[in-house]
Structures are given as C-alpha cells and as structure tokens.
Amino acid sequence: MDRRQRRTREAIFNSFTRLLSQKDFSQITVGEIIADADIGRATFYSHFETKDYLLKAFCEELFCHIFDTEHNEEYAHKHIFQCDGADSVFLHLFQHISKNDNNILVLLASQNNELFLRYFRNDLETLVESQLSTFQDRKDPRLPDSFWKNHIISTFVETLKWWIGNGMTESPETITEYFYLAV
Amino acid sequence: MDRRQRRTREAIFNSFTRLLSQKDFSQITVGEIIADADIGRATFYSHFETKDYLLKAFCEELFCHIFDTEHNEEYAHKHIFQCDGADSVFLHLFQHISKNDNNILVLLASQNNELFLRYFRNDLETLVESQLSTFQDRKDPRLPDSFWKNHIISTFVETLKWWIGNGMTESPETITEYFYLAV
DNA sequence: TATATATTGAACATATCGTTCGGTAACGAA
C-alpha cells in the first residue's frame, strides 16, 4: 500500500477515534473528520464511500485484532478440554478490552453505538459458537439452541456494557465471574 | 384538545407507523411523513419539534398503554404473593405484545431502533424493579443488585427480540418459559 | 528521472432541515 494512502487512512482513523470520544457517531460529520485529519474532501471519499463504511472498516480492523489474539493456539486447546472460569477466552477478552488497546473503549462507551455493536456481536458470535460446548451443561434442554446462543452473546455484551457504564471498577476476573454466574 | 389537532396528530402517527414498517427510523424524512400524512410542513413542526420528539411522543403513548395495563389491580396482587411463571406480569406482557395492539411489533422488529429500545427499556425497568423479589431466589449472592437488575431487563428484551426475529412461532406461554429458564 | 498514482480544494448539484409569514379554513363559545 502506498505510503500516502497509509498516512491518510491513519489520519482519518485517528481523527475518527478522537471525535468519537467527544460525540456520538451520528453527530459526527464528514466535514469534521476532514478538518481534524487535515485532508481534502475528495481524499476522504476516495478512501471511504460514506461515513458508515468508515465505521465498518474501523470496526473490522479493531475486532480483527481483538478476536484474533483470542483465537491463537495457546488458548484454543485449553478451552476445549478445561473450561472453567479461571482461564476462559472470555476472561482474556475482558482483559484485552480493559487494556484499551486501539481505544476500543471509546466505541463501547459511546451512546448511539448500535451500528458498532452489531459488528461487535457479529464477531462475538463466531467466538461463542466455538465455545458452545462449554455452556452445554448450564443449558436447560427445553431451550432451543438458537435461543441459547443468542442468550450467551447478549449476556456477554450486556455484562460488558454494564462494566464500562459502572466505570470498570471490577477486575476482569470479577467481571468474568459475573458473566458466568449470570449466563 | 381541538379536533383539528387530534386529526393531525393521528395522521402523523399513522403515517409514521406505516413508514416504520417500510424502512428504518433514521431513513425516514420529515418530508415523507408530511407527504404521507398529507399535511403542511409548518403543521408538522407545530406538533413536534423534531423527528426525534415524534418518536418520543409515539413511544410514550404506546408504552403508557402497554405498561399501564400490566399494572392494573387485577394482576398486581397476584404477583406479590404468587409469582410462578404461569401468570407472571411478563407472560401478560408477551401476550399483549403478540396481539400487536398499536403496532408495537413494527417498532420492535425494525432494525435501527436503539432509540426506541432505550425508551422501552426505561419503562421496563420500573416494571422489573417492582418484580425484583420474584427473582431473588435465582440470584447468586455474589452478583451486585445493579448487575442483576440489568441482567433481567436485558434478558427480557433479548428474549423478545429473538421471539420476533424468529417469526413469533412460539406461544406467549412458551416464550415466557424460555425467559424464566434463561434469566 | 520518468511514469503512475494520490492528494488537493474549489465548485457544483442535491437533499434535508427547521423557520417564517400572510392567507385560509375550522372550531367552539356566546
């Protein structure tokens, strides 16, 4: 990728992050991003078709980073055979998020973020699917699989939102315990 | 209230409902509402400050209707002393929603409805608070009250969304059972 | 160096918003 392209893309992402920490996604205008990133209008549109596609690309880079590190071999094996709360992928997820790499907290804490959460849920779904067996013993047989999977995903997302909304005073270990106690 | 005002307000609400069944809230323009309701532009703005306030007023009328009927004396007593799944307020809520009075399903099924869901959650919260004792025996003492309350509300909303998303093939009784099995 | 490509920024057409205002129609009380 051309160095100019990289620089522009980085500048846009940086400004986007900065603006997201100040206001809701819906209130951010392309004009503001351009002004903050100090790039030409046509340049922005040569990189991203619309503001929505910017968010999409932004989320993809962010989640790719987060969920991929959760999937590496080191942990993958552990969880298939030994899946207690102590070293679950979910603990690692909470830990990773609490480190605030790539300013993911900015997005998670923002208010009008339903679009962002849709992307997050989507990636989370594949992770949960790979861990479904872990939760099999908690599941009442009367519940449909699709309901159960949705419930786990929702509980994780809501636990995360509650955690952030409460100022993240609990440790990742504690919040993981809450998650397992709730689901 | 002046008859003309009532007619205009009704026309706006009707068009709003119709449009919501066709597209997301964010994609609906004031111009479309005006055209569909066949009213003057200034008239719309004399009734509602913005499109957001229209949604707010719409939700208030809708939820007031739904949650008030859930609170009437007939059921209120039952649930304080006898709170099994069979005749819970939540069953009544699911039943009421499945009847699709006031086209609430249109709103619940629409995609970009986080604003609407915020209003719904808000009213649901007071209902859940009045029913908290019902869930006390399921709650692990390690979980904070605020987390627990949020979990119940979230589980209800997500159960409802799952139900609608799946075509509402289950009966209100069954979906109430799912809700109690999940929470 | 030379060619290809990215960036620039002004200008443009389009769309939506929310307001204004003089004129018209409907209401409801006396």
Added chain:
DNA sequence: TTCGTTACCGAACGATATGTTCAATATATA
C-alpha cells in the same frame, strides 16, 4: 348565527451536510 380564536396551509428561505467532478499539484516507486 356570529365572532374571536386557533389550527392549517404552502411556498419560500437560509443553513447545513452530502457526495461528485476536475484540473492542478505533490509524492511514491521502478
């Protein structure tokens, strides 16, 4: 019925944001 009040109309307006175009300029890579 009359009459004062109030709601509705609808065209027009300024403001803001969108996404595109284009010719000139700057930068990268071979």
